[in-house]
Amino acid sequence: MIQVILALGIGVLAGYFNLFKSAGRYIAGPVSTAGVVLLLFFMGAKIGADREIMNNLGIMGLEALVYAVTAIMGSLLMVWAWQFLEQRKTEGQKEGEGV
Amino acid sequence: MVQIVVALIIGIAVGYFGLLPENLLAHVDILISWTLSLLLFAVGVGLGMDKDGVKALTNLGPKVLLLPLGVAVGSLVASALTGLVFGQTWNEGAAVGAGFGWYSLSGILITNLHSTRLGTLSFLTNVLREVIGILILPWVYHYFGDMACVAPAGATAMDVSLPVIIEVAGEEIGLVAFASGFVLTLIVPVLVPLLLR
Known part of the structure; x- marks a missing residue:
């Protein structure tokens, strides 16, 4: 588990200090695409081999829809609240200047 | 997107019909672990090299971090x-949402760290988040304003959703959207393992 975070951190540093020169673009592009394709194939194989998941894909899709909608609403609400507070603060400052 | 769907469907067929050799099947989890680390390393190299992302963050100042936060x-x-409503634990639920639309990574990450079931749920959730996030943008802009257009896209605000956000909310929001997506992309692989610890 910590392996994943470390791999990302080392990658960011290696990229930032340009350790791979021009090969960096190749690593970030085709290599990571190949990784994603391979991983999704394995994930598919695990899903396909799991009869319980295969039989419940429809219900899981609905569950996922609820998750997606609530997550979007939650994030919208937070940004909206933040925007609202910012606005009040700048308006407050303007009033302060007026006095 | 196309390669991902094709790879997934071929994988499902192979798994369903038991076409994967037994000895490979036994080592699939280790294979996934190593490929995941390789992928995250590669993703990290891309993010680190992305001087636009780093520049956007430094130019916009620390306040812009509040938005992705x-x-x-x-x-x-x-x-x-x-x-909790669906009978999962709060951290399982939070892990599903912690993909922020980055479906290709969050699904496999959770499959690897937790279970295939929760990983599949996370994959579906984050595919839907990306699609819905793009579809509702005009509505979000109308009712919540330009800054809010960055929210539904989550991590995809730096790539897939960026052109749509700019089209709907205007050029000025582009840099902020990119920076927000950049930060969220960085925290997905950190947050998901921490939540499922």
Whole structure:
């Protein structure tokens, strides 16, 4: 588990200090695409081999829809609240200047 | 997107019909672990090399971090609550939402760290988040304003959703959207393992 975070951190540093020169673009592009394709194939194989998941894909899709909608609403609400507070603060400052 | 769907469907067929050799099947989890680390390393190299992302963050100042932070907290709290409603634990629910639309990574990460079931749920959730996030943008812009257009896209605000956000909310929001997506992309691989610890 910590392996994943470390791999990302080392990658960011290696990229930032340009350790791979021009090969960096190749690593970030085709290599990571190949990784994603391979991983999704394995994930598919695990899903396909799991009869319980295969039989419940429809219900899981609905569950996922609820998750997606609530997550979007939650994030919208937070940004909206933040925007609202910012606005009040700048308006407050303007009033302060007026006095 | 096309390669991902094709790879997934071929994988499902192979798994369903038991076409994967027994000795490979036994080592699939280790293979996934190593490929995941390789992938995250490669993703990290791309993010680190992305001087635009680093520049956007430094130019816009620390205050712009509040935006992705708000997007993250809002998504996490909402999906933790959704998880509780569906009979999962709060952290399982939060982990599903912690993909922030980055479906290719979050699904396999959770499959690897937790279970295939929760990983599949996370994959579906984050595919839907990306699609819905793009579709509702005009509505979001109309009712919530330009800054809010960065929220539904989550991590995809730096790539897939960026052109749509700019088209709907205007050129000025582009840099902020990119920076927000950049930060969220960086925290997905950190947050998901921490939540499922």
